[in-house]
Amino acid sequence: MAVSLQARLSVLIVKWRVKRRLKGVRDYRVARQILRPDPYKVPPTVQISPAHLGGVPGERLEGPTPCDTVLLYLHGGGYFGCSAETHRPITAYYAIHGFCVFAPDYRLAPEHRFPAAVDDAVAFYRALLGAGCPSQCIVVAGESAGGGLALSLMLALRSAGDPLPAAAALFSPWTDLAATGDSIRTNSDRCAMFNGLDVAASAHYYLGDTDPRNPLASPLYADLVGLPPLLIHVGADEVLRDDSTRLAERARATGVSVELKIWPVVPHAWQLAPHLIPEARQSLRESADFFRAHVAPAESNREVVARA
Numbered sequence: 001m002a003v004s005l006q007a008r009l010s011v012l013i014v015k016w017r018v019k020r021r022l023k024g025v026r027d028y029r030v031a032r033q034i035l036r037p038d039p040y041k042v043p044p045t046v047q048i049s050p051a052h053l054g055g056v057p058g059e060r061l062e063g064p065t066p067c068d069t070v071l072l073y074l075h076g077g078g079y080f081g082c083s084a085e086t087h088r089p090i091t092a093y094y095a096i097h098g099f100c101v102f103a104p105d106y107r108l109a110p111e112h113r114f115p116a117a118v119d120d121a122v123a124f125y126r127a128l129l130g131a132g133c134p135s136q137c138i139v140v141a142g143e144s145a146g147g148g149l150a151l152s153l154m155l156a157l158r159s160a161g162d163p164l165p166a167a168a169a170l171f172s173p174w175t176d177l178a179a180t181g182d183s184i185r186t187n188s189d190r191c192a193m194f195n196g197l198d199v200a201a202s203a204h205y206y207l208g209d210t211d212p213r214n215p216l217a218s219p220l221y222a223d224l225v226g227l228p229p230l231l232i233h234v235g236a237d238e239v240l241r242d243d244s245t246r247l248a249e250r251a252r253a254t255g256v257s258v259e260l261k262i263w264p265v266v267p268h269a270w271q272l273a274p275h276l277i278p279e280a281r282q283s284l285r286e287s288a289d290f291f292r293a294h295v296a297p298a299e300s301n302r303e304v305v306a307r308a
Contacts, residue, residue: 047061
């Protein structure tokens with residue numbers, strides 16, 4: 001796979017602007033500021049409006065064309081940082097490409113520890129169902145902690161007997177808060193964003209006294225049977241690489257359809273820069289195609305989605 005110059009430059013920039021400042025930080029307030037991305041100018045063709053569903057605030061983004069598929073996007077940030085607004089580079093991309101995007105501002109740790117984020121994601125999803133959106137017209141995506149939260153959402157829905165979304169795309173999902181993957185150690189120097197030793201420590205903001213192997217906090221340890229088709233993209237050099245590779249292996253073992261792609265060089269959460277990095281556009285484009293392959297849109301769904 002060819003690697004763009006922009007991807008290589010982004011690794012150097014992220015290492016300088018994020019990794020060196022984040023190393024050893026144990027104050028979540030400092031880490032929040034370091035992880036906050038640069039402001040992003042949303043294209044004028046994207047309309048953003050407040051969305052308050054299930055008691056959870058958030059955003060709704062729509063592009064210039066009618067849509068018949070709802071995308072629930074769960075932002076990353078270690079469960080303690082970032083927001084729907086910080087992740088507009090991703091959500092705006094999907095809106096431009098024909099999705100009706102909902103991005104909840106779920107409660108953040110350590111003010112609101114596990115399972116607050118899961119509870120909010122479930123409430124938001126159920127509100128979409130309650131607004132008349134059929135589950136077969138809903139897809140879910142998220143990166144980093146948001147990817148792990150997407151899995152936790154589906155596990156909670158499955159346990160409660162709620163209908164699951166049609167498919168999910170997970171970008172470098174954080175699935176093992178116990179940080180037991182080999183890549184935590186072997187990729188610590190190569191990873192553009194994180195030092196391996198900091199991963200388990202940062203999980204404490206969210207977990208508190210919760211066992212890091214709790215399946216609803218760390219979906220790697222969950223029974224994954226019955227989940228919808230999964231698309232997983234991860235960077236080869238990430239400390240979280242094995243959170244994806246082991247998840248794919250375990251999901252496939254239970255009969256879940258999984259498409260796993262390991263990208264060379266790219267930094268963690270490279271999808272946040274589709275306006276700068278060709279690989280970010282490609283990853284998001286592939287996920288959009290994946291969603292369309294697993295959702296059977298119909299003209300009759302457009303009115304339902306518009307009312308949500």
